[in-house]
Amino acid sequence: MSDKHSSYSPKTGIERWFDARLPLPRLVHDSFIVYPVPRNLNYVYTFGGILTVMLVSQILTGIVLAMHYAPDTGLAFDSVEKIMRDVNSGWLLRSLHANGASFFFIAAYVHICRGLYYGSYKAPRELLWLLGCTNLLLMMAIAFMGYVLPWGQMSFWGATVITNFFTAIPLAGGWFQRLLLGGFAVSNPTLNRFFALHYLLPFVLAGVVTLHVWALHVVGQNNPAGIDVKSKTDVVDFTPYATVKDAFGIIVFLFFFAYFVFYLPNYLGHPDNNTIANPLKTPAHIVPEWYFLPFYAILRAITFNVGPIDSKLGGVLAMFGSIAVLFAVPWLDRSKVRSAVYRPRYRVFFWLFVANGLFLGWLGSRPAEGTYIVLSQLATLYYFAFFLIALPVLGFIEKPRRLPNSITEAVLEKNRGAGAKRRSPGRTPKVERR
Amino acid sequence: MAELSEIETGTAALPAEAMARVEVDVSSLMPGMSLVVQWRGKPVVVRNRTEKEIEDGKAVSLAELKDPIARNANLPADAPAIDANRAVPGKEAWIVMVQVCTHSGCIPVGQQGEFKGWLCPCHGSQYDTAGRIRKGPAPENMAVPVVQFIADTRIRIG
Numbered sequence: 001m002s003d004k005h006s007s008y009s010p011k012t013g014i015e016r017w018f019d020a021r022l023p024l025p026r027l028v029h030d031s032f033i034v035y036p037v038p039r040n041l042n043y044v045y046t047f048g049g050i051l052t053v054m055l056v057s058q059i060l061t062g063i064v065l066a067m068h069y070a071p072d073t074g075l076a077f078d079s080v081e082k083i084m085r086d087v088n089s090g091w092l093l094r095s096l097h098a099n100g101a102s103f104f105f106i107a108a109y110v111h112i113c114r115g116l117y118y119g120s121y122k123a124p125r126e127l128l129w130l131l132g133c134t135n136l137l138l139m140m141a142i143a144f145m146g147y148v149l150p151w152g153q154m155s156f157w158g159a160t161v162i163t164n165f166f167t168a169i170p171l172a173g174g175w176f177q178r179l180l181l182g183g184f185a186v187s188n189p190t191l192n193r194f195f196a197l198h199y200l201l202p203f204v205l206a207g208v209v210t211l212h213v214w215a216l217h218v219v220g221q222n223n224p225a226g227i228d229v230k231s232k233t234d235v236v237d238f239t240p241y242a243t244v245k246d247a248f249g250i251i252v253f254l255f256f257f258a259y260f261v262f263y264l265p266n267y268l269g270h271p272d273n274n275t276i277a278n279p280l281k282t283p284a285h286i287v288p289e290w291y292f293l294p295f296y297a298i299l300r301a302i303t304f305n306v307g308p309i310d311s312k313l314g315g316v317l318a319m320f321g322s323i324a325v326l327f328a329v330p331w332l333d334r335s336k337v338r339s340a341v342y343r344p345r346y347r348v349f350f351w352l353f354v355a356n357g358l359f360l361g362w363l364g365s366r367p368a369e370g371t372y373i374v375l376s377q378l379a380t381l382y383y384f385a386f387f388l389i390a391l392p393v394l395g396f397i398e399k400p401r402r403l404p405n406s407i408t409e410a411v412l413e414k415n416r417g418a419g420a421k422r423r424s425p426g427r428t429p430k431v432e433r434r
Numbered sequence: 435m436a437e438l439s440e441i442e443t444g445t446a447a448l449p450a451e452a453m454a455r456v457e458v459d460v461s462s463l464m465p466g467m468s469l470v471v472q473w474r475g476k477p478v479v480v481r482n483r484t485e486k487e488i489e490d491g492k493a494v495s496l497a498e499l500k501d502p503i504a505r506n507a508n509l510p511a512d513a514p515a516i517d518a519n520r521a522v523p524g525k526e527a528w529i530v531m532v533q534v535c536t537h538s539g540c541i542p543v544g545q546q547g548e549f550k551g552w553l554c555p556c557h558g559s560q561y562d563t564a565g566r567i568r569k570g571p572a573p574e575n576m577a578v579p580v581v582q583f584i585a586d587t588r589i590r591i592g
Contacts, residue, residue, distance in 0.1 A: 160540065184476065
């Protein structure tokens with residue numbers, strides 16, 4: 001993988017002229033055409049490309065929406081209605097943008113779980129992982145502020161509830177909350193600054209994504225076998241192999257996305273947000289957008305005081321901790337084997353973690369009462385135990401399966417296994433024509 | 435310049451919100467009736483309590499309270515949360531408080547829940563007839579702002 005020699009050779013005069021001054025064509029050639037990728041990448045590895053497409057789509061639709069949107073508490077709600085009714089294709093832009101946020105998160109969560117499953121955070125990819133975690137944090141901030149902009153009831157009360165949690169932080173919490181809000185309550189200055197930041201942060205995200213991709217291209221891609229590239233037979237060229245595979249993955253993903261955009265545009269939203277924000281009336285049931293539900297469940301699970309930390313601060317700490325713990329994953333996992341394919345016990349804990357995450361999401365959508373609270377506490381316990389206990393301890397007690405000597409061997413082993421299964425006894429194997 | 439000062443200080447432009455005072459005519463409030471006014475962008479409930487509500491409020495001992503502090507801007511910071519310390523000074527029937535849940539800032543619904551006080555729809559915090567937190571995740575009693583009767587049927591908040 002560390003073949004740093006560039007195979008680019010400019011063919012025309014213009015290319016030579018550019019190459020001597022700003023070797024951009026060389027960068028593209030080396031990074032996206034002859035860049036070697038492991039030959040065993042499967043379709044979950046296309047989600048990086050899918051995320052890039054979603055980011056670009058969100059920025060493009062967002063810029064046009066911003067041309068029609070008015071960030072003023074007296075105008076915001078009506079300007080969004082205007083976009084839906086009067087602006088040419090405004091309904092489409094908004095549907096793409098609002099559902100785009102959801103699908104961005106779907107892709108991000110798959111991408112993160114892929115990293116957890118195949119151990120993509122382990123040396124030398126720690127920094128790559130940290131940049132990815134930063135991207136997740138940025139996405140969350142952007143999505144939260146974007147949801148406030150339509151100035152519906154859920155916008156207003158979501159913003160109120162979330163910003164109020166900062167008051168739980170001792171000393172500086174109240175000051176920070178007023179800084180976020182620009183006043184004592186969610187009001188016009190809040191909307192102004194959320195709009196400004198919602199427009200700014202996606203470009204910061206694009207910058208961190210660039211670093212993420214850069215770091216990826218320095219250390220090379222991990223792969224389902226989780227072993228390093230050792231020879232030329234382990235890799236294929238990025239183009240056409242990865243390009244075509246990514247393109248196909250993107251098209252399938254966009255198929256689902258388009259289904260929501262055109263046929264279920266409001267399915268992931270809340271009816272309450274079609275009512276204009278009313279600072280004097282809280283909706284009966286406040287829930288965040290679906291992609292925040294697991295973290296919301298963790299927040300509400302802490303209903304008890306722990307020493308000097310009261311339940312309110314404890315909830316906030318647990319919620320932020322649930323993201324912060326992701327940053328520590330490269331150092332929490334003590335196993336020498338990367339991929340869960342060769343880690344039979346870790347695989348069980350991983351899938352439990354995924355199921356637990358979905359369960360937390362469901363709990364987050366339930367009212368905070370009775371058994372839901374107890375279940376949230378148990379699920380929160382597992383969430384943290386997975387990172388803080390399972391990851392470090394498994395590294396010592398788990399006996400991994402034998403690793404193949406190379407990616408090539410892993411692929412051939414798998415193909416041989418699959419071929420044997422296909423040729424079931426009782427059937428005459430067809431003669432292979434090659 | 436107001437915009438600039440907001441960014442610099444991180445808080446609201448002073449004249450607009452911080453200094454705001456509200457005067458309310460409460461002549462229409464019979465016992466058992468409430469009204470809500472907006473003060474500093476937040477709802478403040480003014481309630482003329484019924485006899486039963488006052489009795490219920492008085493019957494509670496400090497030991498039963500999750501937050502034993504009055505949280506009343508008209509009293510010293512450590513005043514105990516007895517019923518009289520939650521009402522408008524000298525007017526035990528009248529409760530004036532910022533109707534914002536101390537947990538996450540939602541607006542509790544009045545005359546609901548186990549204690550017939552206020553019930554927060556967001557996370558189920560329950561307040562009694564004196565606006566004191568009794569059950570649920572909220573840490574504090576709802577805040578009583580600076581308030582006084584400036585005439586028989588007129589209240590000034592702030």
